Amino acid sequence: MSKSETTVCLIGAGPAGLAVARALTLKGVEFDHFDAGSKVGGIWDIQRDDTPMYDSAHFISSKTMSGFEGYPMPESYPDYPRHDKIEAYIMDFANAHGLTDNIRFNTKITDLEKLEDGAWRVAFSDGTSKAYLGVICATGTQWTPRMPELKGQFDGALLHSSVYKSPEMFTGKRVLIVGAGNSGCDIACDAAANAREAYISMRRGYYFIPKHIFGKPADVFDKESPNLPLWISRPIMTFLLNKLVGDTTKLGLQKPDHKLFESHPLMNAQLLHYLQHGDIAPKVDIDRLDGKEVLFKDGSRIEVDLILCATGYSQKQGFARDYFDYRGGRPQMFLQIFNRRHKNLFGISHIETNSGAFKMFDQMALMLANYLRDQIDGKPSVAKMDRHIASSEPDLSNGIRFVKSDRHTGYVNSDTYKKYLDKLSRKLGWKTLKDEDLKGFTEARRRVKPMGKAA
Numbered sequence: 194m195s196k197s198e199t200t201v202c203l204i205g206a207g208p209a210g211l212a213v214a215r216a217l218t219l220k221g222v223e224f225d226h227f228d229a230g231s232k233v234g235g236i237w238d239i240q241r242d243d244t245p246m247y248d249s250a251h252f253i254s255s256k257t258m259s260g261f262e263g264y265p266m267p268e269s270y271p272d273y274p275r276h277d278k279i280e281a282y283i284m285d286f287a288n289a290h291g292l293t294d295n296i297r298f299n300t301k302i303t304d305l306e307k308l309e310d311g312a313w314r315v316a317f318s319d320g321t322s323k324a325y326l327g328v329i330c331a332t333g334t335q336w337t338p339r340m341p342e343l344k345g346q347f348d349g350a351l352l353h354s355s356v357y358k359s360p361e362m363f364t365g366k367r368v369l370i371v372g373a374g375n376s377g378c379d380i381a382c383d384a385a386a387n388a389r390e391a392y393i394s395m396r397r398g399y400y401f402i403p404k405h406i407f408g409k410p411a412d413v414f415d416k417e418s419p420n421l422p423l424w425i426s427r428p429i430m431t432f433l434l435n436k437l438v439g440d441t442t443k444l445g446l447q448k449p450d451h452k453l454f455e456s457h458p459l460m461n462a463q464l465l466h467y468l469q470h471g472d473i474a475p476k477v478d479i480d481r482l483d484g485k486e487v488l489f490k491d492g493s494r495i496e497v498d499l500i501l502c503a504t505g506y507s508q509k510q511g512f513a514r515d516y517f518d519y520r521g522g523r524p525q526m527f528l529q530i531f532n533r534r535h536k537n538l539f540g541i542s543h544i545e546t547n548s549g550a551f552k553m554f555d556q557m558a559l560m561l562a563n564y565l566r567d568q569i570d571g572k573p574s575v576a577k578m579d580r581h582i583a584s585s586e587p588d589l590s591n592g593i594r595f596v597k598s599d600r601h602t603g604y605v606n607s608d609t610y611k612k613y614l615d616k617l618s619r620k621l622g623w624k625t626l627k628d629e630d631l632k633g634f635t636e637a638r639r640r641v642k643p644m645g646k647a648a
Contacts, residue, residue, distance in 0.1 A: 199223060199569050202315045202325040206296050207235020208283060209542035209554045210331035212261060214292045216558035219629070220566040225325070226296045227317070233287045233296065235333050237280040245335050245355040245376075245506075249383055250276040253375050253460040254549030255410030261286055262555040263631040272410045302512045307535060316512075327537030327565065330510055334543060337507040339522065341371065345482035347500060354380055354503035363388035367497040369487055371479065373399055374600075377503030378461040384501075385467035392495060393464075394487075396478040397596075398447035400431075401438050403462045411460065412548065423592050427453050444468040445475040456596045457604070458547060505600060508543050521599030528614065529603060530557050531564075531582045545600060548607035556614050556626045563623040574621040587613055 199222075203213055206228035217224050230241050239246040251273045252259060256266040264286050270278055287293045304316040305328060316322040338353040354376060360383040367390040370381040377393070384391040406414040421429070431453045442448050444465065449456075467473045476495070480488045488494045507522035516535050517524040526532055529544040541557055544550070568575045591606035615625045 198326050202328045205331035206233045207333050212554035213558040216562035220562040222565045227300045229301045231298050234280045234283050247357050248359045255412050258412040259549035261551050305513050329539045331541040334508045335506045339505050339507050341504050347482040348484045350499045360387040366499050368499045369497045370501050372503035378464045382463050385473035391473040392476050394476045398449040399459045400453050402458045451596050454593050521602035523602050527582045545604045546607045
């Protein structure tokens with residue numbers, strides 16, 4: 194192989210991209226690293242014009258269970274750090290591992306082309322291009338807003354939550370938040386505390402999980418609890434939530450139309466606080482818009498000045514032509530890493546799960562780095578992995594029937610997913626994240642060559 198045939202293009206310098214950069218370095222895979230922003234952090238860089246980050250955003254997984262493998266968040270951090278602390282932690286991780294110097298910032302990818310020999314030509318925003326062995330899209334999932342299709346005409350401001358930055362947007366206004374994901378609930382709390390009137394529209398009822406259970410972060414409590422089968426753990430946790438949270442239908446919320454764990458958890462007891470105090474009112478799904486009024490499917494109507502839609506994002510890669518297969522606006526890949534139709538086109542970060550993502554990115558990145566290392570070295574494990582990529586359909590749900598929505602297309606249970614990655618890695622003769630000596634990274638970093646110029 195020539196040098197261009199053994200070098201990989203890595204796109205994105207957020208948490209997923211940095212996890213991949215560390216793994217590739219550890220395995221001695223040469224790569225060029227690009228990011229559209231001016232520094233590391235991805236969406237956590239709130240100074241970026243295109244980030245959906247907002248002032249009140251906090252982590253929804255705890256510092257204890259989050260963070261990169263072998264690089265825990267500082268003990269001085271609160272249980273659920275604010276966005277600026279997460280950004281500082283990401284920057285510290287990148288600097289501590291010497292990853293920043295190899296990143297070409299302020300560079301967008303404008304096109305990918307699969308060449309006849311199987312290599313990939315990548316075109317850049319400066320007009321140059323270069324051929325690579327493979328392309329890794331660690332581009333994140335929250336850059337392309339998705340607006341709902343609403344019937345009728347609205348005479349006020351109809352916006353996506355991606356433009357929201359601070360509560361000043363709500364001052365003196367009658368505000369309707371549409372969508373009850375974790376960011377939607379956060380923003381609804383800001384509206385409850387600052388708007389003239391505040392409402393939140395939910396298409397279904399949800400289970401609310403407190404961020405602390407018996408004084409411990411919820412994910413720490415879960416990790417320290419006995420590892421019980423789903424048919425035992427779900428009724429126990431449902432009973433516990435009923436005692437801790439109570440009957441949310443008494444607050445005007447809809448009864449969940451699914452069982453616990455079948456939808457992404459809502460980690461927001463603060464919204465319940467505002468509902469209990471009448472600072473925000475719940476509404477069902479929107480039927481249509483009529484001037485300044487919003488009509489709901491239960492026949493009720495309200496008059497508002499601003500509708501803010503926290504309705505998610507499309508994960509389509511605009512630069513990647515039709516090389517990815519999508520369902521619900523989400524790329525469908527083997528383990529959400531390996532493109533089934535186009536070898537050496539990868540995705541990292543395009544995964545929906547019920548836990549903190551950073552350690553999962555580390556595990557995904559190591560599997561990808563092992564695959565590329567063995568491919569460069571011509572080892573037989575690659576052919577075995579290619580057969581898995583082409584035909585394996587592992588059940589990563591832990592027996593859970595997830596809600597039928599775009600967000601849950603390809604949704605995985607984190608523990609089941611991690612166990613499968615470990616099992617498959619051992620089967621292929623690769624070290625798992627638990628077995629890997631991350632301390633060897635320092636020596637591996639010395640062997641990394643400076644980024645080559647595009648041609």
